[in-house]
Amino acid sequence: MFLSALFAALLSVPATAQQQYGPTGVGEGVYSIARQFRAAQSDLNLRQWALAIYAANRNAFNGDLNSLRAGVMLNIPSVEQVRLSWSQGLNAEQSATNPPPIAPAPTPFLSDAEVAAIDANQAVPAPAGLESLQIKQVTPTPRAQAAAPAPAVHAPPPGPQTMLAADTQRTPALPDTNGDDTSAAHEHFTAHPLHAQAVNVSNAAQRGEVLEQLLAMEAAYAGDPDYDYLLGVLLLDSGRPQDALFPLLRATQVKPQGLGIRLDLGRAYFETGENESARQVFEQLNKQNPPPRAAQVIDSYMQAIDRRAARYEPHWQALIELLGGHDSNANSATDLQNFAGFVLDEQARSSDSPYAELAGNVQYVRPFSPRWRWLNLAQASHRSYTDADEFNTLQWRVGSGLSYRQGDWELSGRVSGGQTYLDGEQNNDVTAFNAAWRLNVSPLLSTRLQFKLGSIRYADALSVRDVDQWLVSAGFSRRVNLAYGSEFGLDLIGGRDDAVENTSPNSRDVLGAGLFASTQLSPRWRLQLNSNLLQADYEGLFFGIERSDVQWFTVAGLRFTDNRWRNWAIGLEASYVDNQSDVDIYEYDRLDIALRVSWMLN
Incomplete structure (x- = not known):
């Protein structure tokens, strides 16, 4: 293989x-x-x-x-x-019998008898061996003869574009031209000394020198199928498939039945990304009952074209997670018993409880082209507390958007909406628009910008908390060679909440930073850490006091995966929140420790 x-x-x-x-x-x-x-x-x-x-x-x-x-x-x-x-x-x-599973194989060289049988539309017996024999086209067509119609393929306009190089470098197979030269300006290109030199190029340096000389001769020899085919193959093997299309198309017009010419024409279409044109060329070759080795090459290209097409097919992925753990402050409330001369209700004070949670999400992606994708996401979770069921929480979110990728950068945007239910009753509605831009500066460094515009609307009894909000962040990620591989990143965050009701004190400015780090401890174990520090300055008064909060939020997790159960993962994680406030009733801390089991479907 x-x-x-x-x-x-x-x-x-x-x-x-x-x-x-x-x-x-x-x-x-x-x-x-x-x-x-x-x-x-x-x-x-x-x-x-x-x-x-x-x-x-x-x-x-x-x-x-x-x-x-x-x-x-x-x-x-x-x-x-x-x-x-x-x-x-x-x-x-060269001694294997199967084509490469991913990339198309280099075009095998066929014998004169095999090519002659193809051109005569005869059945060809399987070759005895894999010895390298040069392709020679039979029944040469003099340049003065009327050109036969070209295969029905559609080439993009030729132009000097730098494209991917060919799969392999090989000596091109040239047509045999034994007819008399009808041009008074020059003889057939096969008689030119550069012909033999070009056929025998053995490395990239020689190929570059010969190619420069061939390009300088194009005005004199364009239309000669030997010259055009040789120029096209050398351009193709030099990583210029777009430029190779024009001379190869000229060669097919003179020799429409040339096996080697059309194989390399299909290869040029494939390398330029013209999948359907390449498919059409290879399908036409298949109809001519090609010999086994040529059929093998054609089949490998057809499979590669199908794999490319699969990238533009819709795909989905689902994740189901089961969590069990303990939450020290299920309602993110203060520990105070009294505040401002009042005895706080039990539900206004922190409550700890074990819990179980079921969560899941489904992603559906539909590519429209190599650059555009339609993104869809639906997620839901339900957490049930054994000792504080009044804080049982159900959440769901759905979102849809587009992403555009070009080169090393990607831009995406998504609209989303969802609801939160507390103890079976609707608590709030959320709508948002998120946009993100990411640039890969190098293999180890990437930068990003993110923007969010949204709104939160609470139930009528809590409408004083309704806000419109925007948030922007800028950051980077850096990979480092530590242990089995590590990554860290930093984001700077800024935003604002604007209270919907004029009398609400909940308008605020937010500034902060986020840090994350991840390291692969071993092939199976991975450690992750996320930490955010945010400061929120409120514009209104709370119980007659100006309010400013500083919140520290950290999540640490250890995750285990194994190839034997590749769709499964298990992890232990802990999250901690410490909210400090100028208004005592808004001060709290919260520790949540959980065991998480994940199952992925796709």
């Missing part, structure tokens, strides 16, 4: 400076990681990097390239390791 050969090749490459990446996030893919590490000057394409990362981290995937697990550390090979291992892996693949 190709990946086995690539994995063995990676092991055989001498170790150089090797980086680590992680822990991986939920929904993160190997191609986005490969894009961050691919050196700009490297002659390796994105797919080669992705496969090398996969081969070096097989345990980090759930069986295939598109199933990277969250929360794992990846070993990132160096440029030299990827180049050498890819070369060795390809050599080993």
Whole structure:
């Protein structure tokens, strides 16, 4: 198998400076990681990097390239390791019988008899071996002959765009042109000394030199199928598939039945992301009863096109969680017995109790294009206290929005709404609009901006607490190589609540900061910490006193996962709130300790 050969090749490459990446996030893919590490000057394409990362981290995937697990550390090979291992892996693949499971295989070389049989629409017997034989097109068409109609494919306009390099570098298979040259300006390109030099290029440096010379000759030789095909293949192997389309289309107009030409035309469409045009080319080739090796290559490309299309298909994910624990202050209330000469009611004082909680959420994502996605989320939870059932809480939220991703940044926006019920009675309604912008500055550093605009409306008896609010935050995340991989981040927070009722004292300004840290202690154990410090300055008076609160909120959790139960996780977490206020009745603290069992479905 190709990946086995690539994995063995990676092991055989001498170790150089090797980086680590992680822990991986939920929904993160190997191609986005490969894009961050691919050196700009490297002659390796994105797919080669992705496969090398996969081969070096097989345990980090759930069986295939598109199933990277969250929360794992990846070993990132160096440029030299990827180049050498890819070369060795390809050599080993020549003796394998199955195509690569992820990336299409390089076009195998076919014999003259095989190609001739294809062009004659005859059945071709299976080849005896996998010896490398050059493709030669039969029945050459002189340049003066009227060109046959091109295959019904739609090429994007040619232009100098830098695209992903080809899967492998290979010697192009050239058509055989034995006809007389009808051009008075020059003879067939096969007679030019550069022809033999171009066919025998063996490395990227030689390819670049020959390509420059070929481009300088385009005005003289454009339309010669030998020149056009050779120019197209070298452009394709140099990571310029968009530029390769035009000469390859010219070659197909002169030789519409050329197997090698149309295989590389389909490959160029594939590399530029023109999936449907590539599919049409390969489907037409399949109808010509290609020999087994050519059919194998065509099939591998068709599978890759299908995998790309699957990225634009809707997908969903659900999470169900069961919690059990103890809450020291179920209603976030003061410990005071008396305040301002009044004896406080029992429900106005803190109540501790064990509890059980059932929570869940469903996410549905529908991509519209490589950049646009429709995001949907529904979540609900119910907490039941054994010793304080008057504070039993039911909450639900639903939201929908869009995200747009381009390069290293992503912008998203979502509208949401929900309700909270306390002891079976409606307590409040919440509506909000959230927007977020994220930029990956480097493989280890990302920055973000977040904005929220919303409102909270309470039941009639509590309408004095109704507010409209906005909140903005800016921060960063940084990955570090500590233990099995760690990450930390910081956010600065600012916002305001505006009371809806004119006589309400609940208008306030909010300033604060949030810190989070996460470290993978071992392949199975992960430790997380989130802490926020907020100051709220109220504009109104509370019991004749100016109010200013400082709240510290911290959550620490230890989570266990195992590949044998990959959809399950168990964790122990503790949260602590300390609210200090100038008004004594609003001072409280709260400690919540729980055991959490999670089950994910997708």
